[in-house]
Amino acid sequence: MRRKGVGIVAALLLVLALIPMGVASAAQGTIKLLDTAGDDKSKYSAVASDSATHNIAVIQVTDSDLDVPSDIPATVDISSTNYEIVGRADGSTTSWTLGNTPVADQTGDNKTNTSDIDLRVLQSGDTPLVVSLNATSGAVQVFAAPAEGATSRFSQAVSESTGYATTAAAVTQLTGATQLKVTVDASAGTAGVVDVHVGGTTINPTTGVSAASQVETFSATAGAAASAVYSTAYFTALTDTVGAAAAAGSTAIYVDFTSNAGATYAGAVTVTIAETNTVVVNYQFEDYNNTDTVTSSATTKTLTVNSGTNPTGISLTGVETGTGTGIFEERVAFIPVADLNSITQCVSSQSLTTASDTISTLITAFATGGGCVDTDIEDWIRDSVTDLRKAGAAGATAVATTDAIDELLNRTLSVSHGDIVTATYADASASSASDDATMDMVAPVISGISPVDDAFTDDTTPRLTANVTDADAGINASDIAVLVDGSAVPNATHAGTLQKDDAGLNSFDVEFTTAALSEAAHYWELTVTDKVGNSTTTGASGTAADRINFTVDDTKPTFVSATAGIGIVLDTSTTDSTTDYKETASAEWIKLVFSEALDSSSVAASDFSIDTGDATSVLNVTTINGVDDEENHVYVNVAALSADATPKVKLVSAVKDKAGNASSTDTSATTTTQKTASDTIKPTLGVSTSASLGKEKDVITITVTSDEALAGSPVVTINTATVTTVGVTSTGTNTWSGSYTIADGDIAKYTITAAGNDKAATPNAGTKTATFEADDVAPTITFNDSADVKLESDDVQYLAVNANDGAETYSVGTDGHTTTTITAASLETLDEKDGTATDTATIAVADLQTSNDKDYVYGASGLAVGFYELSVTAADDAGNSSTGTLPFEVIERQPTTIALNLGWNLISLPAAPTDASIETVLADPSTGTGMTTISQVYSLQGGVWHVATYDADTGAWDGTLTQISDGNAYWVKSESFDPIKYVSASFDPVASQPQYKLHAGWNAIGVTSAESEVSAASYLASLGSEWSTLRSYDSQGGAETLYSTGVASNGFATETTDLNGDGDTTDAVVKAGNGYFVFVKSDVDLAP
CATH class of the missing domain: 2.60.40.10 (Immunoglobulins)
Structure with a gap:
């Protein structure tokens, strides 16, 4: 048989009058949430893995009234391959009418016509077919050609390999496609199997696809009578190759032979057409229910899916799973909202374009070494991509890592634990359908583990138990995995009992007894995965940290050794300084060693008898000197031992190891229960000198003492630039002395070191240092x-x-x-x-x-x-x-000088004078002779001007101004540059501090200061906000003004050095010897 193209004799538009009108409204479509296996699902997780797709939901819509395949008349037999036998090539005509109309537009030409019907014809036999489609009266007709006539045909001989007999067979040339009947007459041969190979071009009778260079092998038994074998393939296209065999790969039918081992062949092969004269026709088309023709598509449907985390949701397109099925599917991937946010941030930070950059680029960004490293998200993307479908249908192409990122993100919905996920489909009717599922993103809980981690047991076949519980999706017993020492335990061994059904809490008790275990460290691991892929294990890392370690121990602990002089103290240098200890040398401790770790609760001071006195306390701890699992050591606290003590320690009460095995005890002295402690207590040496400081030629006596007998005299050295040994002699029990003379030199410090060994079997060395100083330089x-x-x-x-x-x-x-x-x-x-x-x-x-x-x-x-x-x-x-x-x-006491210019000078006294009378201040302090160069003085005091005028004739001052004192400013008119010189008062510790009363308005003030200049702001600080204007006067520069706002005229004096440390010299100053006018708002005191 072969597939023939459909000949379109007439391609007329279907008659519109055939479209049924007034059909009842369509039935509501349905929607389901499924897993990738096609099963209904009520719970999902966001877990993506290689072996499971718990985060992938298949959204399936069934709406048959929107996409109905055409009906075939009931009298026609439909084969499983969607082909139907409609007649034979006998010249008859077969026709039938479409069951439903109108025909849907399948070709995309916006027309409904015969081109929208897919008609396939396979034929065999001698008579070719003429097939046409006609739209008249809605009928599709298949016409057979006239009966067999003068069709040209010829015989083709089948040639055999050399040495074999050949018999020509009449082979009719094929006009279509046919099965072959191969008849082998091998009666003349000897026993054995002969293979006959028939090759050529075949055609698939279901799909109509041709394939060249196909070979089918037929086996026959040599020596057997003629037998016939039928090909399973349909062959086509013979060529005229009479008398010769075609090579493999030829498009012609060829026949050759292979004799298997031990077989010879003599006979004939006949190849004939075996097909009956039948016609097979297949047609496919779709039509709409006319109630939904306005808004609906025959092949795609719009779906929405949302969650509590993303209530807006995403819109998806469901695609029909097959022609005329009325079933539409799309897939969505669930992701934790935090992970989706991370993907969004990564796309932004890496400047990716989701419409063009590939998913592979995004995976690389999250992989180790990428810009957004998060291997969990990397794995989620890899595992989710392969289960998504670009076309939406189950059989459509999978989303690939070479696709754009949008192909993933457009099918991804953010979720959180407990979210209700809702998929919704609205068909052309007024109603809609939806299906819900719940997000379970919490892993099962493992509890009640026994034995616990790092436990000990004396049972060589311990019973291991735990409880696993999942309050959401539940657990399948088959998803509980147990390993013991790395080997899996069959589920049947750890019999679990389901406590409640799926409607409630799923809880299993995992219990089993191990096979006999050796006395050694062992471990077991328990992993449980719920029904939506959330998994938990007995640890967090998935490696050795997941193990529940336990030790099987059936051996008693033994007392190994005792050492005097070693104890422990808390190690404050560690991060866990309340439980970590370190060893220390101490005469108040004895260290005991046992063969294995002990249960500290079984160890007490009363368990030990010591011949030097009772134990006051014991310590049995885990971490010593930074090393864990040191519980085989017991430290016994006792009264201070002598330096040479070797006490006998006897175990008088049983102690137990971690597994509960009790040690042997004996009140008598035996080697297993009593040990003599070795001496590790160092001798304590003392070094003293007759003086701590000496000078050249002084003799320093050095005395050394020990708290126990030494193996010999101690070695005493003095270390300066070189090391000098000082000989010592015994001067009493465990006492030695020597002397050292300080020599001339530049040595300031001498270090004395004394060292000696005690008489222990393993000598303990004691050392002690001391210093003295020398000084031969006078102060x-x-x-x-x-x-x-x-x-x-x-x-x-x-x-x-x-x-x-x-x-x-x-x-x-x-x-x-x-x-x-x-x-x-x-x-x-x-x-x-x-x-x-x-x-x-x-x-x-x-x-x-x-x-x-x-x-x-x-x-x-x-x-x-x-x-x-x-x-x-x-x-x-x-x-x-x-x-x-x-x-x-x-x-003699020196006068204070105030410089004057010619004319008017505004001056003040920097300090109080010894005599404030105007006659004394304005006179030569060394002679008392009055100054004749000053003719007039004014001063504004208490709002009143006072004046003094010099009478040159009498040499006296006249007027209301009789004194010149500190704190006031004075206008002085000078006829020369001769300065004012006056003697200030001597220091008086009980003298009052400067304080001057100012009245509201203008006041003439002086500058009382030992410094030549003072910050104006500091000098006036006692006035607070009461002052507003400060004015100075210079006979050459005139008046200058400073305001409380800090603004000053250009000529107002500024600091010559940085007085307030602000890094500049721009601050205004007042100067000692100068006078100023200040305006104040109210009566106030100036206290500079």
Whole structure:
């Protein structure tokens, strides 16, 4: 048989009058949520894996009234291959009418006509077919050609291999496609199997697809009578190759033979057409139910699916699973909302375009080394992609990693645990259909594990138990996996009992007894996966961390050894400093070692008898010196042992190991229950010296002591730039002495080391160090005042003396003794500068005061004007001494000078004068002669102007201004540049601080300060916000103004150095000796 194309004799539009009208409304379609196997599903997870697709939902819509295949008349037989036998090639005509109309547009030409009907014809036999489609009266007709006539045909001989007999067979050329009948006459041959090969071009009778170079093999038994075998393939297209065999791969039918081992052949092969004269016709077309023709498509349907996390949801297109099935499918992948957010962020951060960049690019971004590393998301993408379908149908092409990212994201819905996922389909009617499922994203819970991790047991066939529970999707018993020491335990072995059915809680008890186990460490693992793929295991990593470790131990612990002088203390350097310990040397502890880890609850001080005294407490802990599992050590706290103690320790009560095995006990002294502790207590040495500090040639006596007998005299060395051994001799029980003389040199520190071994079997070494210092340099005496010291006579003369012993440089060590003691002091009166002493006064050393024994102060008062020299002698701690002197001069008190310009000057006094009368202030302080260059003085005080005028004739001042004092400003008219010189008052510790009353309005103020300039803001700080304007005056520059806002005229004085540390010198200042006018809002005090 072969497939023939359909000949369109007439292609007329179907008669519209044949379209049924007024059909009842369509039935509502249905929708289901399925798994990829096609089963209904009520729960899903977001788990994607290689072996399961729990996060993939198949959304299936069935709506047969929208897409109904045409009906074939009931009298026609439909084969399983959708082909039907409608008649024979006998010249008859067969016709039938479509069961439903109108025909749907299947070709996309927006027309419904005969081209929308797919008609396939297979024929065999001698008579060709003429097939046509006619739209008249809605009938499809198949016409057979006239009966067999003068069709040309000829015979083709079948040739055999050389040595075999041939018999020509009449072979009729094929006009279509046919099965072959192969008849082998092998009666003349000997026993054995002969293969006959028939080759040519075949055609698939179901699909109509041709295939060249096909070979079918027929077997015959040599020596047997003629037998016939029928081909399973349908062959086509013979050529005229009489008398020759065609090569393999030829399009012609050929026949050859192969004799198998032991067989010979003689006979004939006849190949004939075996098909009966039949015609097979298949037609397919679709039509609509006319109630839905406006909005519905015959092949696709729009679906929506949403979740609690994404209530808007996504829109999907369901595609028909096959022609005329009325079933439409699409798939959706569920993903945790956080993971979808990560994918969105990754697309943005990596500048990906979802419409063009591939899914493979996205996988690479999440893989190790990518820009968004998250291997869990990487795996989710890989495992989900292969279960999605681009066309939506179950048989459609899978989404591939080479596709655009949108192919994945457009089919992905974000979900959270407990979400209700709803798939909805609305057909052309007013109603819609939906199906729900629940998201289960919580793994089962494993509890009640026994034995617990790191447990011990003395049972060599322990019973292992646990409970697994899942409150959501539930558990299948087959999804509980148990491993013991890495080997799987069959499910039947750990018999689980289902506690509740699927409607409620699924809970299994996993219980089984192991085979006999060796006394060693073992482990078991338990993994449970719920019905939607959420999995949990007894650990978190999926590796050795998942193991529940236990140890089988059926052996008693034994007492191994005891060591005196080793204990433990908490290790505060670790992160778990409340449970971690470290060993320490201590005479108050004995360390016991057992053959295995003990149960600490079974260990008590009363379990041990010690011949040196009872144990006060015991410690049996896990972590010692950073090492875990150290519970085979017991540390016994006792009264302090002597340095050479070797106590006997006896185990008088049983202790137990982790598995509960009890040790042997015996109150008598046996080697298994009593141990003599080895001595690890180091001898404690003491080193003392006859002096801690010495100078050159001093002899230092060194004494060494020990708290136990030593194996010999201790070795004593002194370490400076070199090591010197000091010989010592015994001076008493465990006491030795030697001496060392300090030599001239630059050594400041000497280190003494004494070392000795005790008499233990394994000697314990004890060491002790001590130091002493040497100092052969006298202290340095300096004076803080300059060489040309002048002190004013009215003041107390305070002289600073520094006597420091710490400035020396040594090759070894530093001089740790830096203090000094004043041993003598005197004050000489000289007849002139650097002259001869006319008087010498002894100063009591107590008169030189100090707070640190380095810096001293001497205060002299009542000294007359003249020349003097202070002499001070100081000694350091080693006895080295030196003397220093300071010459100085006492002079008359010096006046304060205020510069004047010609004309008017606005001035003030920087300090209070000794005499404020105008006659004294404006006079030469050394002679008392009044200044004749100043003719007039004004001062604004208390809102009233006061004036004084100089009478040149009388030499007296006239007017209301009689005094010039600090705090006020004065207008002074000068006829020369001669300055004002006045003597300020001496320091008085009980004198009141400067404070000046100002009245609302303008006030003339002075600057009272020992500094030449002061920040204006600081000087006026006591006025707060009460002042607004400050004005100065210069006879050459005129008036300058500063406002409280900080704004000033260009000429207002600014700081010459950075007074407030703000990094600039732009701040306004007031200057000592200058006067100012300030405007205040109310009466206020100025306290500079």
